[in-house]
Amino acid sequence: MDYELLLGILPQVFLDGLILGFMYALIALGYTMVYGVLEFINFAHSEIFIVGAFVGVEVLLGLKSAGLLDGLPWPFLLVLVLVAGMAVSGALAVTVERVAYRPLRGTPRLIPLISAIGISFFLQDLIRLIESIWRNAFNLVYPTIDALNIRFELTATLDVSVKSLVVIVAALGMLWALHAIVNRTKVGTAIRAVAEDQAAASLMGINVNRIISLTFLIGGAMGGAAGVLFGVQYGLINPYTGFIPGLKAFTAAVLGGIGNIPGAMLGGLVLGLLEAFAASYLSLLTGGAFGAEYKDIFAFSVLILILIFRPKGLLGEVVRERA
Amino acid sequence: MIARSVLVAALLACSGFAVATFPRSVLAFLLFQGSLLVIYLAAIPRWLRWALLAVALLVMMPLIGAYNGYYLEVATQVGIFVALALGLNIVVGLAGLLDLGYVAFYAVGAYSWAIFGSPQANVVFGGGFPLAPGWFYVFLGVGLAVAALTGVLLGLPVLRLRGDYLAIVTLGFGEVIRVLANNLDKPINLTNGPKGITPISRPPAPFGVPYAEYFYFLVLLIVVVVILVNRRLEDSHIGRAWEAIREDELAAQAMGVPLVRMKLLAFACGASFAGVMGVVFSAKQVFINPESFTFLESIGVLAMVILGGMGSIPGAVLGATVVTVLNLQVLKGLSLWLNELKNAGVTILGYSLADLPTQLEPAKYERMIFGMILVLMMIFRPQGILPARRRQRELG
Numbered sequence: 001m002d003y004e005l006l007l008g009i010l011p012q013v014f015l016d017g018l019i020l021g022f023m024y025a026l027i028a029l030g031y032t033m034v035y036g037v038l039e040f041i042n043f044a045h046s047e048i049f050i051v052g053a054f055v056g057v058e059v060l061l062g063l064k065s066a067g068l069l070d071g072l073p074w075p076f077l078l079v080l081v082l083v084a085g086m087a088v089s090g091a092l093a094v095t096v097e098r099v100a101y102r103p104l105r106g107t108p109r110l111i112p113l114i115s116a117i118g119i120s121f122f123l124q125d126l127i128r129l130i131e132s133i134w135r136n137a138f139n140l141v142y143p144t145i146d147a148l149n150i151r152f153e154l155t156a157t158l159d160v161s162v163k164s165l166v167v168i169v170a171a172l173g174m175l176w177a178l179h180a181i182v183n184r185t186k187v188g189t190a191i192r193a194v195a196e197d198q199a200a201a202s203l204m205g206i207n208v209n210r211i212i213s214l215t216f217l218i219g220g221a222m223g224g225a226a227g228v229l230f231g232v233q234y235g236l237i238n239p240y241t242g243f244i245p246g247l248k249a250f251t252a253a254v255l256g257g258i259g260n261i262p263g264a265m266l267g268g269l270v271l272g273l274l275e276a277f278a279a280s281y282l283s284l285l286t287g288g289a290f291g292a293e294y295k296d297i298f299a300f301s302v303l304i305l306i307l308i309f310r311p312k313g314l315l316g317e318v319v320r321e322r323a
Numbered sequence: 324m325i326a327r328s329v330l331v332a333a334l335l336a337c338s339g340f341a342v343a344t345f346p347r348s349v350l351a352f353l354l355f356q357g358s359l360l361v362i363y364l365a366a367i368p369r370w371l372r373w374a375l376l377a378v379a380l381l382v383m384m385p386l387i388g389a390y391n392g393y394y395l396e397v398a399t400q401v402g403i404f405v406a407l408a409l410g411l412n413i414v415v416g417l418a419g420l421l422d423l424g425y426v427a428f429y430a431v432g433a434y435s436w437a438i439f440g441s442p443q444a445n446v447v448f449g450g451g452f453p454l455a456p457g458w459f460y461v462f463l464g465v466g467l468a469v470a471a472l473t474g475v476l477l478g479l480p481v482l483r484l485r486g487d488y489l490a491i492v493t494l495g496f497g498e499v500i501r502v503l504a505n506n507l508d509k510p511i512n513l514t515n516g517p518k519g520i521t522p523i524s525r526p527p528a529p530f531g532v533p534y535a536e537y538f539y540f541l542v543l544l545i546v547v548v549v550i551l552v553n554r555r556l557e558d559s560h561i562g563r564a565w566e567a568i569r570e571d572e573l574a575a576q577a578m579g580v581p582l583v584r585m586k587l588l589a590f591a592c593g594a595s596f597a598g599v600m601g602v603v604f605s606a607k608q609v610f611i612n613p614e615s616f617t618f619l620e621s622i623g624v625l626a627m628v629i630l631g632g633m634g635s636i637p638g639a640v641l642g643a644t645v646v647t648v649l650n651l652q653v654l655k656g657l658s659l660w661l662n663e664l665k666n667a668g669v670t671i672l673g674y675s676l677a678d679l680p681t682q683l684e685p686a687k688y689e690r691m692i693f694g695m696i697l698v699l700m701m702i703f704r705p706q707g708i709l710p711a712r713r714r715q716r717e718l719g
Contacts, residue, residue, distance in 0.1 A: 041487050103702050109486045110421050111701055114629065117423070118697025121622060125691035132682035243618075250491070293506045300495035307488050308480050 006284060011158040013280045014273070019164050019233065021272020022171035026226035027249030028256070028264035029178060030093070030219030036259035037195045037215045040101070040109075043116035046246020047123035048093050048220050052085035052227025053237045054127060057140045059084050064143045074147040078166065078232075085228040086221040093220025094213050096123075102209070120243075127239040139238045142231045167229045174225060175265055178218065182261060191215060195259070244296065248275070251303040257313030266314060275299055328367045334358045335375055339383045346391040349656045355379075355387070356644060363637065380543060385536055395535050399607070401647045402542035403600050406549050408627040408639040410596030413553070415625070416634035416711070417562060418589035419569030421490040424477075424497020425624055428594035430504060430616035431473050432466035432601025434514060437611050440524040446512045459526035462602050470598020471591040478590035482583055497621055504613040519612025523605050538607045545603065549596050553636050556592070565589055566634070619690065623650075626693040629700050632707020641709055646696070650689055657685035 027049050034042045059081050063069045069077075100119045104112045131137055148163040182188040193201040194211045202208045230245065231237055248271060256267025278298040306313065338358040341351040362375045388395025407429060414422045438444050440459065444452040481492050508516030528537040556562045564585045567575035576582050605611045627646045631638025661683075665676050700707065 041491065100698050100702070107705070110419075110490070111705055113421070113487050113490060114625075115698050115701040117622065117625075118694040118699075118701065120694070121619075121690040122694030122698060125688050125694065129683075129688070129691070132680050136680035136682045138682055247494075293502065297499050297502050300499050303495050304480070304492050307484060307492055311484070311488060 008157050009280060013276050015158065015160060017273035017276030019167050020276055021269035022168055023226055023230055024249045024252040024272050025265045025268025026171050026174060026222050027246060028253040028268050029261065030223040031250050031253040032258055032261060032264040033215050033219040037191065037212060040112050041116065043113065044096055044119040044123060045223055046242040047120050048089050049223040049227045049246055050237065050242025051092055051127065052089040052224030053231040055085045055088045056081040056228035056231045057142050057237065060143050069143060074145050077145060081228050082225055085224040089224025089227065090217045090221035093216040097213060097216040124239050131239065139236060142235045148232065163232050167233055170229060174222060178222065179261060187214065248299045251299055254303060254313055255306050257315040260315050263313055263315035271299060271302065274302065327365060328371050331362055331365045331367055332375060334361060335379055342387050343390060349652050352394055353648065356648065360641065385539065388535060388539065392535055395539050397648065397651050399539045399542050400651060401644050402546050403604060404624065404627060404643040404647045405546050405640050406596050406600045407624045408643040409549050409553050409636065410593040411624050412628050412634065412639040414589050414593035415628055417565040417569065418586065420586065420589060421486060423490050423494035423621055425597065426616045426621040427497040427500035428470040428473055428597035429601040430500055431470050432598030433605040433611050434504060435466050435469050436462045436602040437520040437523050437605040438513065440606065441520050441522060443515060443520050453524045456524045456526050459606055463599055466598040466602035467595045471595040474590035474594030475587050478587040482586055494618065497618060501613050501616050504616065517612060519610055521610035523609050525606050525609065542603060545599060550636060561588060622693050626696045630696050630708060632710040635707060635709050635711035638707045638709040649692055654686045654688060661685065
């Protein structure tokens with residue numbers, strides 16, 4: 001056993017896990033907000049997330065073919081793609097809710113879930129259809145922005161790229177903004193009221209449908225931002241890429257306590273770190289018997305164990321059991 | 324009554340004739356399948372209905388298959404999926420437990436025969452494999468037992484979970500099984516990983532029947548048995564208990580329904596059908612790899628159950644037929660047709676079809692079909708096309 005090696009890669013693994021964790025946290029927000037308000041798993045959120053990544057790549061490729069990519073400052077570019085991704089994903093989430101979930105409100109639990117699974121699959125192929133007609137491509141690669149790939153050497157074994165820092169800063173900023181909206185504004189109060197008791201909230205003059213749409217808008221926009229950051233960080237996307245990260249982000253939301261915003265953050269970070277460590281250390285510790293391929297099983301096992309032993313998660317409050 | 328009977332018989336004869344005359348036409352084959360549905364639904368004497376169905380499935384279908392082997396392949400696939408849909412129908416339709424990882428049981432059955440019916444098992448047990456082909460029939464039972472056991476193992480931990488959480492856990496379970504199949508090629512090579520297992524032995528075909536026909540009849544036999552078992556279950560204590568659990572768990576418990584035992588039984592029953600079909604599937608294909616057991620397949624089977632009607636046996640049969648035919652024939656047919664048009668250099672409104680993107684392959688758009696089925700059914704007809712009779716009475 002080479003302890004030198006094990007300790008040597010530790011900081012790098014930790015950093016990778018942190019970035020992955022912030023990514024999961026941002027996606028998890030969409031699941032958690034919708035669940036908090038409607039007690040319903042928005043299975044299509046993974047596609048809403050990947051649509052953000054596609055909008056980002058389309059904007060960047062469009063700028064590239066217009067020859068503007070190198071001329072514009074990178075912070076401006078980044079804000080531009082983030083806003084575009086957030087707008088489209090948010091609008092998509094609102095549309096999906098109007099078309100596929102709202103008509104099913106008040107039906108037994110499983111009915112909207114099945115509908116959401118259907119939407120998830122439908123969207124995957126819709127993206128595929130659009131991209132195959134528009135670009136005749138299945139996999140899309142993010143154009144490189146040189147400034148984002150600059151790496152700082154922190155120590156001999158640890159370096160960090162600008163884009164990783166961007167992910168961390170953007171994620172923290174968005175989480176803070178969301179927390180402020182939910183806890184300090186009138187709209188946030190309305191969201192919390194609807195989550196608490198829809199009927200009573202509507203008696204108090206809150207337009208419940210509008211608040212639910214707004215919840216989907218915010219959750220979808222966060223998902224879209226996560227999609228753009230995902231694309232910038234990892235570079236390659238295809239219409240089916242969103243599914244697994246989406247599922248893991250859901251795991252993160254459950255881990256932190258579904259319906260709980262700081263919980264989503266915590267769950268995302270814990271899961272991201274766990275996964276980075278599993279991917280790096282599993283094969284080292286087992287002498288190559290179990291490779292990094294098992295990292296997905298790792299996440300699913302966490303999900304299964306959490307749901308069985310502590311379904312309310314780390315920070316969650318007990319949700320009223322509804323038949 | 325008599326007029327109707329004659330009409331229905333004539334329809335069957337005509338559609339059979341159409342298939343024989345145009346052996347390449349998808350439409351003719353669809354007409355043939357449609358006539359089976361008409362036979363089932365038409366108000367004709369029961370003996371005549373079963374006689375016509377028997378003639379269609381036991382005589383006409385193999386004959387059509389002799390003309391065009393592809394149709395027989397489609398019919399066999401339909402049969403396999405009918406059994407899967409009936410199994411999932413027990414879990415989802417009767418007991419109300421949404422299982423999103425159902426294909427895992429199918430995989431367990433398939434791998435159990437694949438490993439012992441091929442040289443693969445030598446890696447673990449030294450020598451003496453593949454087993455003699457006759458063992459296949461024993462393994463139908465083994466696959467059933469192993470899958471049922473897997474069902475119980477999955478059922479035990481999820482018993483306490485609520486509907487939507489249960490769905491997610493079963494999804495995770497299905498993925499875990501697939502990842503294991505994909506990676507258990509080290510430290511001990513059990514499943515041969517992503518490369519898959521081949522050659523898998525086939526049972527000796529009796530009377531020298533060609534394998535395509537043999538598998539068709541075997542699948543048909545299993546489907547008939549599964550349907551009979553299902554019907555008996557539905558009207559038994561057990562079926563009633565399942566439906567009680569689906570409608571209201573608390574009330575069912577209060578009336579003395581043993582929740583734990585009944586839920587586990589539902590998982591075990593549903594899984595066992597998939598296990599048997601998995602064994603057949605691996606022998607039929609001679610080659611399996613983890614790609615046949617993805618989440619997409621699970622959702623496909625779910626779409627079949629939901630399209631036909633949850634908790635309805637004829638519904639599951641219809642749903643499996645429609646979805647399989649859509650995927651295997653309609654989408655593929657569209658792809659072929661599009662390619663023919665491209666190669667012929669057809670232009671529409673001055674746009675040459677040859678310029679269409681090469682990535683545009685209708686055959687690959689299964690997900691869209693499944694997705695649309697799920698969403699549209701949930702919004703417009705949650706009880707399905709052929710709702711369960713009891714459900715029909717409730718929804719009036």
